[in-house]
Ligand SMILES: Nc1ncnc2c1ncn2[C@@H]1O[C@H](COP(=O)(O)OP(=O)(O)OP(=O)(O)O)[C@@H](O)[C@H]1O
């Protein structure tokens with residue numbers, strides 16, 4: 001196996017709140033290989049965004065408490081000064097943020113914003129940066145990039161804005177691209193185009209991609225490796241095939257159970273209602289002493305689950321990269 005381009009180990013993020021420290025990311029570890037897609041999935045609030053923003057020092061200083069390790073191209077990111085992180089943002093690790101409307105500046109044309117991203121990665125004359133910006137717009141599939149570069153964000157459709165965000169993220173030719181819910185707000189056709197686009201750029205440049213989503217349908221189509229997060233912990237990880245064919249953790253099984261069958265031939269009104277998981281994740285200020293999923297678990301929640309945190313361990317009969325954090329892996333799955 002090749003050297004990972006990004007290695008995250010035991011990453012923890014806490015937020016100082018008036019009620020105490022909120023533990024929102026709790027001991028996450030993963031590797032990103034060049035040219036591969038790692039999907040991070042989990043329900044809202046599970047720490048997917050915060051866990052990646054922490055890598056780039058993008059959490060509010062003084063409020064966020066980050067520990068652990070994240071080695072990118074041989075260099076430790078955690079604890080690095082703002083000044084030393086700046087060249088890594090964009091040129092090393094590009095990020096497509098979750099909400100394009102708040103991440104794009106509404107009073108600057110998109111061309112200007114891409115030019116700024118291009119010039120942030122090295123001095124370049126204005127005209128050359130403008131040409132590069134148009135080239136990037138063309139690369140992300142925006143027709144007539146010369147005139148579109150003069151548009152303001154509100155003059156573009158949601159899909160176009162998302163492409164602009166990708167163009168900005170690609171301006172520094174990053175080795176890792178983090179796409180945070182990059183297609184969630186888009187209709188399925190545009191979603192498919194964006195996924196196809198990132199896949200093509202990824203294979204051309206051998207970019208490692210972290211794809212953050214709660215849409216398991218998307219994950220099945222694009223991911224190599226999947227990491228399932230619950231209450232800031234990784235509860236299961238494995239290759240996309242292992243995870244879909246043989247989910248072990250009750251949370252993963254629940255997530256897959258609540259996924260609609262894409263090829264269900266029945267009309268929508270005749271299909272079974274999606275199974276949903278009753279209950280809510282725990283309060284991150286008062287994490288329970290044992291398994292965070294214990295109160296919602298339908299498989300076998302007992303005294304041990306209530307008091308001990310189950311470690312992430314390899315699953316018997318799977319590859320050693322398929323691991324789950326449960327004391328009671330169901331047999332014969
Ligand atoms: N600046 C902040 N201060 C305090 N708590 C925060 C802050 N930012 C995020 N959080 C909390 O951290 C937790 C994880 O948030 P995060 O945004 O990573 O979730 P997520 O998994 O990305 O969810 P979604 O799918 O909705 O995007 C949440 O409980 C959130 O309320």
Ligand SMILES: [Mg+2]
Pocket residue numbers: 048049050098180
């Ligand atoms: Mg998020």
